[in-house]
Amino acid sequence: MSAPSSTTTGTDWTRRTAAELADALxxxxVTSVELTQAHLDRIAAxxxxxxxxxxxxxxxxxxxxAASDERRxxxxxxxxxDGVPIAVKDVLATQGLPTTCGSKILEGWVPPYDATVVVRLRAAGLPILGKTNMDEFAMGSSTEHSAYGPTHNPWDLDRIPGGSGGGSAAAVAAFEAPLAIGTDTGGSIRQPGAVTGTVGVKPTYGGVSRFGLVALANSLDQAGPVTRTVLDSALLHEIIGGHxxxxSTSVDQPLPALVDAARQGAAGDLTGLRVGVVTELGGDGYQPGVLARFQxxxxxLVKAGAEIVEVSCPSFxxxxxxxxxxxxxxxxxxxxxxxxMRYGLRVLPEHIDNPSAEDxxxxxxxxxFGDEVKRRIILGTYALSSGYYDAYYGQAQKVRTLISRDFEAAFEKADVLVSPTAPTTAFKLGEKLDDPIAMYLxxxxxxxxxxxxxxxISVPSGLAEEDGLPAGFQILAPALADDRLYRVGAALEAALAAQWGGPLLDQAPALEGASA
Structure with a gap:
């Protein structure tokens, strides 16, 4: 994937990692203006x-x-x-920039304030390139449910980039941005990371502020980094994280030393680390090539000194x-x-002379609202309705407690848990639109x-033999132990890069002439 070069040096700055760009600055x-312009040129191309x-x-x-260059x-x-550009998922409020959540109902809405994550990005001096595409209100697993059209996977433009944060992952994979912010409600950072060959991190719930993040599900949503390397994610996580x-859901605890953990892990020594393989997250339904890359x-990891143990989490x-x-x-x-009544779209009903507020x-x-949003509103309203609340929503919350207990038991046996990030590589656009259950899987x-x-965290694990598309390796850690993700992820990344002869994205097909 080549891109317009800096006019001053001939260097293709869009191919550099965020850490490399920071070192070059x-x-x-190079200047921040030159870096930012190079990425804007890449976006245009x-x-x-x-x-x-x-x-x-x-x-x-x-x-x-320009302000960053002045500070420097x-x-x-x-x-x-400071000075390294970034893209932001369109579910985070940005003062002066449209925030649509991929929905027609918010078309043209410009927030009067910034989300806390955006406040921290601006304070850290990262130029914001723009807002990335997403499934409407983050409801989807493919970024096909955006009201503004689907995003395409840079590895194969006929395939999905994952969802709901496919725009952020695709921007990083296509070298349009060195960094991006996504949100993860059920995998919407990690799953797009897996199918686009990028690194995606879901921090501990409450570890990154949710203020200004347009809520899908308050108890599940979490913003986090989308990058090309584990170190880049650690650098970004330390900027956006913290109380x-x-x-009200923010955890009043200091962040662990994430960047130090990533640098330590890159040295490749995992001696004494117990890695738990979750038996319920593999096997039937998983693509053979995905399982091969996982193994x-x-x-x-074993060569790096880790001990592999098998753990069972039956409630999963x-x-x-x-x-x-x-x-x-x-x-x-x-x-x-x-x-x-308050903001966003307003449509007057046809054939009603004096419509009521309800009309x-x-x-x-x-x-x-699109079809997927309507589907989930109807399902949710039913689950909360009188007579069904205890049978459905109440029971689901009990299962949630059992899942948390399974995690607690598993982390007594292992320091981290691992699995494939997604069961398959990227499927073709339109392939599962008529089958919501298959999409949810x-x-x-x-x-x-x-x-x-x-x-x-999801770290690229290689290309599946069947289709030559990226697969992902998921690492899970106990709450507030995010540093373990970065240590193990960086160790695996370094070992795989040595095996591949460089980053996985170097093997991605070119996008020459794509703008046509």
């Missing part, structure tokens, strides 16, 4: 085909980059990543059923605020972490 090899972005803010990004000239850096008094990754088999009761229930409540609300929600391995609130 520190060495005076390929995003017509990839459709990773819903809104590109070239003027704002270049202004932020005066020795007043705001963070280690926020504006978020190869396990073998590399009920995780998807519980999740698809809890999530729709919370979503139906959250989406009730889109009522045409307008009904017409607006019918026109503004893509999150089979990632959902348990959201139900229990534990952190997880």
């Amino acid at each position: 520190a060495a005076g090899e 390929v995003d017509g085909a990839v459709h990773a972005f819903l809104h590109v803010d070239a003027e704002g990004a270049l202004a932020q980059a 000239a005066h020795g007043q850096l705001a963070s280690p990543l 926020d008094p504006l978020d 190869e990754s396990l073998d590399l 088999v009920h995780a998807m059923a519980a999740y698809y009761l809890i999530l729709p229930a919370e979503a139906s409540s959250n989406l009730a605020k889109f009522d045409a 307008v609300m009904r017409a607006t929600r019918d026109a503004g 893509n999150d089979l391995a990632t959902i348990p972490a959201n139900l229990a609130g534990v952190p997880g």
Whole structure:
């Protein structure tokens, strides 16, 4: 994937990792304005085909980059990543920039405030390139449910980039941005990471502020990094993480030393580490090529000194059923605020001379919400209705407790738990749109972490033999032990890179002429 080069050096800055870009800025090899312009040029060249972005803010990004260069000239850096550009999923409020959540019901809405994650990005000096595409209100596993059209996987433009955060993952995989922010409700950072060959991290629930994140399911949503390397994720995580008094679910605990853990792991020594293979997250239903890459990754961890143990989490088999009761229930409540009365779309019903507020609300929600959103609102409303609450939502919450207990028991036997991130590689666009259950199964391995609130990371594990597409290796750690993800993930990444002769994305097909 080649991109327009910097006019001053001839270097293709879009191919560098965020850490490398930070080093180049520190060495005076390039300016933030040049880096930002190189990525804007890349977006212009390929995003017509990839459709990773819903809104590109070239003027704002270049202004932020110029401010970064000014700070650097005066020795007043705001963070280690000051001047490195980033993309932000369109579910996070951005003052002065549209925030649509991939939905027609919020088309053109410009928030009057920034989400805390965005506040921290701006304070750290990262120019925001724009907002990335997503399944409507983060409901989906393929980014085909965006009201503004699907995003395409840079590895194969006829395939999905994962969901709901496929825009962020595709932007990073297509070298349109070195960093991105995603959100993970049931795997929407990790699953897109797996199918696009990128690194995706779901932090501990409450470890990154949810203030200004348009809620899908409050007890499940979590923002996190989307990057090309484990170290880049650690650098970004340390910027966006930490306690926020504006978020009642924020954990008032200091972040562990994530960057140090990533650097330690890259040295390749995992002596004494116990890696638990979850028996319920593998086997039937998993693509053979995905399982082959998973086993190869396990073998590399053993060579690095880790001990492999098998653990059973029997309640995990009920995780998807519980999740698809809890999530729709919370979503139906959250989406009730889109009522045409306060902000967003307003549609007047036809053939009604003096429509009531209820008439307008009904017409607006019918026109503004897509099929998948309507499906989940109906399911959630039913699960919460009188006479069914205890039978459905209440039972699902009991299963959630059992899943948390399974995690606790497993972490007594192992320091981290591992599995394939997704059962298969990226499927073709349109292949599962008419089969919601088949679509939901893509999150089979990632959902348990959201139900229990534990952190997880997906690291590229190689290409499946059947189709030459990326697979992912998932690592889970106990709550607040996010540093373990980075240590183990960086060790695996280093071992795989040595085996491949470089990063997995170097093997991705080119996108030359994609904008046509």
